[in-house]
Amino acid sequence: MFPFIIRRTLGAAVTLLIIAAVTFFLFFAVPGDPARLACGKVCPPELLEQARHNLGLDQPLFAQFVAWLVGIFAGREYEGLGHCPAPCLGYSFVNRAPVFETILDRLPLTVSLTIGAMIVFFTFGVATGIVAALRQGKPLDKIASVSSLIGASVQIYFVGTLAMYFFVYQNPIFQQPRYTPFTENPLAWAGGLLLPWLVLAIIFTANYTRMTRSTMVEQLSEDYVRTARAKGMSGRSVVMRFALRGTLTPIVTILGVDLGTLIGGAIITETTFGLQGIGQLSIRSVVNSDLPMLMATVLVAAGAIVFFNIIVDILYAVIDPRVRLG
Template sequence: MLRFIARRTVGAVVTLLIIAAVTFFLFFAVPADPARLACGKVCPPELLEQARHNLGLDQPLFLQFLSWVGGIFAGRDYEGLGHCPAPCLGYSFVNRAPVLETILDRLPVTVSLTIGASAVFLVFGVTTGIVAALRQGRPLDKIASVSSLIGASVQIYFVGTLALYFLVYKNNILDQPAYVPFTENPMAWAGGLFLPWVVLAIIFTANYTRMTRSTMVEQLSEDYVRTARAKGMPGRTVVLRFALRGTLIPIVTIFGVDLGTLIGGAIITETTFGLQGIGRLSVRAVTSSDLPMLMATVLVAAGAIVVFNIVVDILYAFIDPRVRLN
């Protein structure tokens, strides 16, 4: 197990370095003037010249990349702006602050949104899919299939807007969505994010219901499940101990990818409900031409997906003994 984790960690570092290289050369080699993009749309000449010097644009492109990567691990000094401590993902000339400070300030919002929504769609999606598979061909199965198809077809901005209008603005059933730190008031934290959780979970619940149902139907027809039934094991034991474990393999796989994607920023959900998370931050970085911030959000999103994929690979061996890591 330790050898497997070490190999996957090394592979993750290499993957992140490749992503960092692609991101850097994409943003620095393609634009005619990266300093203009880094400085933002409204940038005085003296700040533009300062940005050009701090980005090292007077050096060869490869040395610029090494300096940028070195700053991530060792920090970096920006002339006239101060020191950016490690891990330094860059300096935002628009916000006049290290990029990582802004990301860490927005990260709790995105993590809170991800945790709540993932709990909702994982529990409801998997449970509904199992029930639909056990009632295959019956009315409950047909209702679940139609509901999941409808849920997968709707868009978050459409459902979110309707939910805000009817549940918040018109009937005052729920409070205006807002983020309150969990450590300050857990009830206000959950109440302020309840509606975004439910709306974000609608589409994901539909996908997990469909995948769980199809995989569970396949598992119920496997030889080892039929053997367990032939030995007289209770139906609940057969489903939970045998069929469900085989069903969880693809569920855990897509769950890891979805978690990493949401940590990278639920852009549409955050925009719809006015939450200041990583998604809104990346959108603002694009509109304000904040190149360092945009590059940092790309790396954070990629890093989240890589990390959660490692966790998923480790969980395989615990879920299904047929999977061997070595």
């Protein structure tokens, strides 16, 4: 198992390096003057030159990339701004604050939103899919299929807006969505994010219900499942020990993708509920042409997807040991 994890980790590191290079050259190789954006609209020539030096624009493009990459791991000196400790992603063009500190300030909200919603939609989606597969063709199966189709057809901004109107403003059943650190007040943390969790669960549960049902139906018809039944094993043992294990492989795949997407692309969710996480930060970075902040949010999104892909690979190896041989 350990060599398998090492191989996947090294592959992920190479992937992140490529993504970092593409991100850097994409933002700094396009036409325009980042130094002018960093300095502001009214910028004396000496400050413009200082900004150009801080961004490394007085060096070749490849040297700029190397200096930026080294700064992530070893820190970097900025003239007029002082030392940026590692991991240094630069200073924001808008508020001159270290980009990494701003990311750390917003990241807990986005992670809380993602993990809480994942627990809800994964639990309900897989459970509903299993029940629908075991009741194939019966009314409960048909209800689950229709509900899944409806849930997969709606969008977060539509369901979220309706939920805010009916359950927060008209009938205050839920709290106004807000973020409270878990360490300060766990109940306030859960209460402020409960409505976004449920709205995300409505949409994502549909996919997990359909995927679990279809895969479980296939697994229940496999020879090894029929053999287990022929040996006299109970229905629960057959489902939990054999059929469910084969069902989890595609479920884990979409779970890893969804988690990475939710953390890296929470723009619509956070905008709908007025939450200030990584998604809102990326929008403001685009509007304000804040290149260091925008590059950082892109790297966070890419890093989240790569990280959860590693987790998926490890779970594959746990579920099916044959994967380790690949």
